[in-house]
Amino acid sequence: MNGSRLVFTPLSYTGWGSLSNLIPELEKHGAKNVLVITDPALQEIGLVSKVTDPLEKKGFSIEIYSDIVPEPPLETGEKLVAFTREGDFDLVIGLGGGSALDLAKLAAVLCVHEGSVESYLNLSETNQIQFKGLPKILIPTTSGTGSEVTNISVLSLKTTKDVVAHDYLLADAAIVDPELTVSLPPRVTAATGIDALTHAIESYVSIHANPVTEGLSLHAIRLISRSIQDAVGNGDNKEARIDMSYGSFLAGLAFFNAGVAGVHALAYPLGGQFHIPHGESNAVLLPYVMAYIRESCSKKLANILHTMGSRPALASEEEASILCAEKLKQLAENTGIPVTLKGFHIQEEALEVLTKDAIKQKRLLERSPMKLGEKEIQKIYQSAYNGTLSF
Numbered sequence: 001m002n003g004s005r006l007v008f009t010p011l012s013y014t015g016w017g018s019l020s021n022l023i024p025e026l027e028k029h030g031a032k033n034v035l036v037i038t039d040p041a042l043q044e045i046g047l048v049s050k051v052t053d054p055l056e057k058k059g060f061s062i063e064i065y066s067d068i069v070p071e072p073p074l075e076t077g078e079k080l081v082a083f084t085r086e087g088d089f090d091l092v093i094g095l096g097g098g099s100a101l102d103l104a105k106l107a108a109v110l111c112v113h114e115g116s117v118e119s120y121l122n123l124s125e126t127n128q129i130q131f132k133g134l135p136k137i138l139i140p141t142t143s144g145t146g147s148e149v150t151n152i153s154v155l156s157l158k159t160t161k162d163v164v165a166h167d168y169l170l171a172d173a174a175i176v177d178p179e180l181t182v183s184l185p186p187r188v189t190a191a192t193g194i195d196a197l198t199h200a201i202e203s204y205v206s207i208h209a210n211p212v213t214e215g216l217s218l219h220a221i222r223l224i225s226r227s228i229q230d231a232v233g234n235g236d237n238k239e240a241r242i243d244m245s246y247g248s249f250l251a252g253l254a255f256f257n258a259g260v261a262g263v264h265a266l267a268y269p270l271g272g273q274f275h276i277p278h279g280e281s282n283a284v285l286l287p288y289v290m291a292y293i294r295e296s297c298s299k300k301l302a303n304i305l306h307t308m309g310s311r312p313a314l315a316s317e318e319e320a321s322i323l324c325a326e327k328l329k330q331l332a333e334n335t336g337i338p339v340t341l342k343g344f345h346i347q348e349e350a351l352e353v354l355t356k357d358a359i360k361q362k363r364l365l366e367r368s369p370m371k372l373g374e375k376e377i378q379k380i381y382q383s384a385y386n387g388t389l390s391f
Contacts, residue, residue: 004210006257009149011173014249016242018177019051022093022137023058025173029135031091033061035084037104039096040066042141045183051095051139063087071271071278072099073156077106077117084111094138094171097192098145098278101138102153105169109133121155121162122363129166138171141180143231143244144192144279146199146252148174160272160357178238178245186232190335191279193228193244197221197331198282200251201290201304202260205297206367209258216254218307223247225308225331232335261368262289265361266380269354276344283337284344284384287329291389292380294321296370301325325389340387351381 013021026034034055042048043066052062065083068076084092084107094104110117112133119127138148151169154161184192197220203209204217227243234240266289267281276284294301302320305312305327312323333339341351355378359365365372372380383390 004212004257006212007151007167007170008253009171009174012149012176012249013173014176014246016177016179016238018175019139019180021175022051022139023054025137025175026055026060026091029091029172031060031135033087033089034063034091034093035087035089035107036062036064036093036095037068037080037100037107038064038066038094039068039100039141042096047141047180047183048095063089068099068103070097070099071156071161071275072103074118077103077153077155080107081110081117084108089134092134092136094136095141097140097142098147098154101140101145101147102155104136104138105147105171106153106164108136109166109168110164117155117164120164122165123162123360129164129168132168135172137173137175139175139177139180140248142184142188142192143178143181143241143248144195146196146248146255148176149249149252150256154278156272158272159269159353160360161268176245176249178241181241181245182235184235186235187336189235189244190228190232190337191277191283192248193224193231193279194283194286194332194335194337195279196244196248196251197224197228198263198286199255199260200224200247201286202263203251203255203258204304205293205300205369206258206261207369208367213254213258216250217258218303220247220251220254221304221307223250228331229334259364259367261364262293262372262380265364265372266354266358266377268361269357270344270346272357273350273354274344274346280337280344283332284339284341285380287325287332287339287389288380288384290328291322291325291391292376292383293368293370293372294325294391297321322391325391329389341381341385342387346385348385351378351385354381
């Protein structure tokens with residue numbers, strides 16, 4: 001194929017207070033019976049009712065499904081799709097973090113298909129998605145995953161993760177309202193924020209990057225790196241929350257079109273085997289992967305360092321790329337995330353099986369600017385275990 005293929009969600013509303021667009025969107029789709037898929041924690045703090053109460057007052061019939069968990073296993077997806085198939089819904093709303101949004105996409109599309117969810121997974125695909133399914137509106141309450149603008153749904157398997165991917169999983173509308181992120185706890189703010197930063201950085205160095213995605217990636221890096229510590233330290237900081245929200249949104253657009261690579265490939269087994277939250281898996285691995293592949297993308301890493309606000313005097317491109325990896329490690333540490341695999345209580349003997357699962361993620365690894373085989377992956381895990389950046 002000549003040139004670059006760029007795909008974006010058909011419609012997005014962004015900015016403080018943009019949730020006000022939800023009712024007009026429901027009316028536009030002629031919805032009456034609405035399934036809301038959300039995180040149980042959001043019900044407990046009253047955020048779900050803030051969204052659904054106005055809908056019920058307008059006469060919409062609302063059913064809330066919250067039987068979901070972070071890093072949802074395949075079984076959770078199967079159960080939700082079966083539930084949706086049995087219901088009489090005409091629109092799906094996903095409200096929450098990446099897990100809720102991914103499951104909402106899955107339910108909206110696969111409810112009009114036959115067969116198990118497993119049969120549509122990337123690694124074991126035996127069935128093909130053929131129909132668009134129900135309209136879906138995705139409303140993130142974190143600034144991190146970018147799920148509201150991507151066409152994938154991630155599920156955890158026994159030791160790793162896999163995805164269902166198709167453009168029919170794209171939202172009909174995304175509503176990205178930073179006001180909904182104010183109640184996010186500090187550690188979740190940190191993990192999802194560095195998840196978004198990882199999306200921006202990996203899409204920038206991806207072999208599929210182009211001038212459009214690079215622009216999105218760099219601005220996302222700028223917004224997130226300048227605001228994440230303020231958002232973690234003071235969740236009520238409106239400007240920091242706005243920066244993080246836009247940064248996550250832009251990073252989502254970038255990585256959906258340019259792809260992510262080695263960090264995500266190595267992070268998936270951490271989530272699958274040790275149930276480490278996805279954002280934290282990315283955060284602990286990001287500096288070690290960037291340090292290892294530095295020679296293949298030193299100019300871009302130097303640009304990232306400058307975009308993050310560091311312009312060391314007389315630093316060469318090579319020196320700047322080294323400083324970039326070091327700064328990424330320091331940023332994770334400053335936001336309270338462990339910066340070694342030891343910090344997550346992972347034993348050294350687990351590195352071999354982690355490597356065996358990571359090498360299976362060929363869809364991700366093929367985008368890396370440096371070829372990462374089993375030997376290279378093992379070395380990166382070892383560096384992340386030791387806490388020593390490998391240059």
